[in-house]
Amino acid sequence: MDWRRIRQMGGRAGGASAARFTLPPVVLEIEPDFVLGARLSAKANGGVGRALAVRRVAVAGLRGRALSPSAQRPNLLDPAEVGRGLRSVTEVIGNGSGRWGLLVPDGSVRVAILDFETLPDDSREVETLVRWRMKDGLPFPPEEARLSYQVTAGPGGQGLELVAVAARDSVMAEYEGALGELGGEPELILPATLALFPLVPVDEAEGQLLIHLGSGWLTLAVLVGNRLRFWRSREVGGGDVARVAEEVCSEAARVAAAARDRLQLSVRRVWLCSRPPAPPAILAALAAAVDQPVETLAGASELADALSLPERALVESYGAPLVGLMANRATRAGSAAAKGDGSEPITGL
Numbered sequence: 001m002d003w004r005r006i007r008q009m010g011g012r013a014g015g016a017s018a019a020r021f022t023l024p025p026v027v028l029e030i031e032p033d034f035v036l037g038a039r040l041s042a043k044a045n046g047g048v049g050r051a052l053a054v055r056r057v058a059v060a061g062l063r064g065r066a067l068s069p070s071a072q073r074p075n076l077l078d079p080a081e082v083g084r085g086l087r088s089v090t091e092v093i094g095n096g097s098g099r100w101g102l103l104v105p106d107g108s109v110r111v112a113i114l115d116f117e118t119l120p121d122d123s124r125e126v127e128t129l130v131r132w133r134m135k136d137g138l139p140f141p142p143e144e145a146r147l148s149y150q151v152t153a154g155p156g157g158q159g160l161e162l163v164a165v166a167a168r169d170s171v172m173a174e175y176e177g178a179l180g181e182l183g184g185e186p187e188l189i190l191p192a193t194l195a196l197f198p199l200v201p202v203d204e205a206e207g208q209l210l211i212h213l214g215s216g217w218l219t220l221a222v223l224v225g226n227r228l229r230f231w232r233s234r235e236v237g238g239g240d241v242a243r244v245a246e247e248v249c250s251e252a253a254r255v256a257a258a259a260r261d262r263l264q265l266s267v268r269r270v271w272l273c274s275r276p277p278a279p280p281a282i283l284a285a286l287a288a289a290v291d292q293p294v295e296t297l298a299g300a301s302e303l304a305d306a307l308s309l310p311e312r313a314l315v316e317s318y319g320a321p322l323v324g325l326m327a328n329r330a331t332r333a334g335s336a337a338a339k340g341d342g343s344e345p346i347t348g349l
Contacts, residue, residue: 002198002328023329024187026096027322029103032067032215035060037089038322052326054304057311058092059318060085069107072139076174083181090182098184103192103321106219106233108171110138114162130164140168152227163228193219195321196273198328199297206268207259211252214275220255229263245282249289256290273297273320299323
């Protein structure tokens with residue numbers, strides 16, 4: 001699944017606007033346990049143009065309880081420690097002239113799947129309608145939400161389906177403030193799991209379950225073709241590995257059953273992105289829980305062939321969302337080339 005028609009979130013609540021998709025030269029990700037940074041650049045692509053490659057990558061662990069994802073409350077409990085992590089990785093990868101892409105924890109946003117018969121032509125009217133539809137599921141006043149959304153055709157081509165992401169303006173401002181100390185502001189913001197979607201093969205006939213585990217959080221998403229059918233994100237484990245494994249298996253089995261019973265959808269493929277990689281015991285327990293093999297979703301080493309072996313290992317262990325962003329850009333660039341109009345999609349928060 002790619003994000004070809006997402007409407008970009010503005011710099012403040014109520015500031016949604018259309019914008020062409022831009023993947024900045026430096027991407028940073030802030031999670032409760034770590035900060036990841038990567039610098040990207042173009043390289044020759046076998047005589048058929050230029051493709052993105054990872055040129056530098058770094059990961060810095062965060063000490064103590066520096067960050068606690070929440071859609072409602074302040075997230076940066078220790079801004080100085082988060083700042084230290086950001087400076088540590090940017091010292092390795094460079095600052096990209098102040099042009100940043102930013103991945104934030106899934107727990108800092110709310111995601112909803114909304115059905116409509118039709119939508120207004122005016123984007124401001126659409127935004128007002130989406131706020132009204134999401135208000136009961138938001139733990140903050142809807143007028144404080146920054147919104148991002150993508151509209152697709154509904155099931156069987158009937159009506160419209162809208163995937164909406166809402167983030168509290170004050171929460172996003174915390175992350176932007178952390179980057180501001182580095183000299184710039186993000187041109188692109190996404191929750192990490194959304195960045196993984198372009199890595200899941202498109203299958204119009206069967207359901208696929210994507211499980212993203214890391215930093216004490218678990219997100220489960222069910223995809224069919226280019227449609228998101230289910231999303232759930234929650235904190236897990238409390239630092240206990242055995243408890244994490246138990247909760248992951250329980251949640252995966254519950255979501256697969258819900259897809260079957262409520263959506264009349266059979267989940268035929270299961271993908272796991274675990275950062276750092278999950279031990280084999282968790283993979284085996286998860287496969288038993290969903291009664292089918294579990295495939296791993298990881299960073300692509302071929303995009304990091306110019307890196308040292310330690311940096312390549314970081315991409316493979318932590319860089320799957322980064323690779324997803326690069327795949328989304330490549331997919332959209334390919335579509336533009338096919339159309340011959342040079343256009344690119346809109347995306348971001």
